[in-house]
Amino acid sequence: MKRILLKLSGEALAGEKHQGFDEATVIGVAKQVKQLVDAGTQVGIVIGGGNFWRGRSSETIDRTKADQIGMLATVMNCIYVSEIFRYVGMKTAVLTPFECGSMTKLFSKDRANKYFSRDMVVFFAGGTGHPYFSTDTATVLRAIEIEAEGIYLAKAVDGVYDSDPKVNPDAKKYDEISIQEVIDKKLAVVDLTASIMCMENKMPMFVFGLNETNSIVESVNGKFSGTK
Ligand code: UDP
Numbered sequence: 001m002k003r004i005l006l007k008l009s010g011e012a013l014a015g016e017k018h019q020g021f022d023e024a025t026v027i028g029v030a031k032q033v034k035q036l037v038d039a040g041t042q043v044g045i046v047i048g049g050g051n052f053w054r055g056r057s058s059e060t061i062d063r064t065k066a067d068q069i070g071m072l073a074t075v076m077n078c079i080y081v082s083e084i085f086r087y088v089g090m091k092t093a094v095l096t097p098f099e100c101g102s103m104t105k106l107f108s109k110d111r112a113n114k115y116f117s118r119d120m121v122v123f124f125a126g127g128t129g130h131p132y133f134s135t136d137t138a139t140v141l142r143a144i145e146i147e148a149e150g151i152y153l154a155k156a157v158d159g160v161y162d163s164d165p166k167v168n169p170d171a172k173k174y175d176e177i178s179i180q181e182v183i184d185k186k187l188a189v190v191d192l193t194a195s196i197m198c199m200e201n202k203m204p205m206f207v208f209g210l211n212e213t214n215s216i217v218e219s220v221n222g223k224f225s226g227t228k
Helices: 008-018 021-037 061-089 108-117 133-145 178-182 191-202 215-220
Strands: 003-010 043-047 091-096 119-122 150-156 206-211
Touching: 003 008, 003 021, 003 133, 003 178, 008 021, 008 061, 021 043, 021 215, 043 061, 043 108, 043 133, 061 091, 061 119, 091 108, 108 119, 119 133, 133 150, 133 191, 150 215, 178 191, 206 215
Parallel strands: 003 043, 003 150, 043 119, 091 119, 150 206
Antiparallel strands: none
């Protein structure tokens, strides 16, 4: 059974609005994930929180509290996307590393495995549960814990470039790049903590553009045109 971890950025859910949710975008993602699930792939999902809040952006309030708000933003995102997934016909569960009462279930590897075995899409909400971390790090951590075959990183840009393609029209896209090179060249695909964890645990990562047609399905099924 193929098991993958899909990371969606918070901004990706917001579409053109850059804030909150863009329902059409999320329904589009849900329909693609359904194709994967129907074909027998087990899909875990981590979602960022940037469409609502970023802890480090606040210059006034305490960072730990600001990060708690960020983690709760990711919980809101996961509950919303989970419900859209149900709307298109999938079974879902939302797991968090801290208690959210009856809204989510507490994360454990055994619980995640139980849900995967019931053909459910499992959302890993709330990041790592700790401030000063990111959902990039949560993505790598959960991917390693659930023994995913790889991380699929759906981004606004269609892969990893040697410079920002929005600023430099001559930016070169990599088909393949090592995490060491990503770190050395400061390409910031994922943050440094996540990069190191990924490298130490030899977790493959596939970076692709969410806006390309059917890109989630094609990337997972080997028709990959992003950066590995
Ligand atoms: N966050 C956190 N711990 C985690 C994951 C996320 O404190 O393990 C908080 C942090 O404030 C972050 C926000 O949640 O800014 C949203 O997460 P995301 O990874 O999208 O943030 P980004 O890396 O874009 O700031």
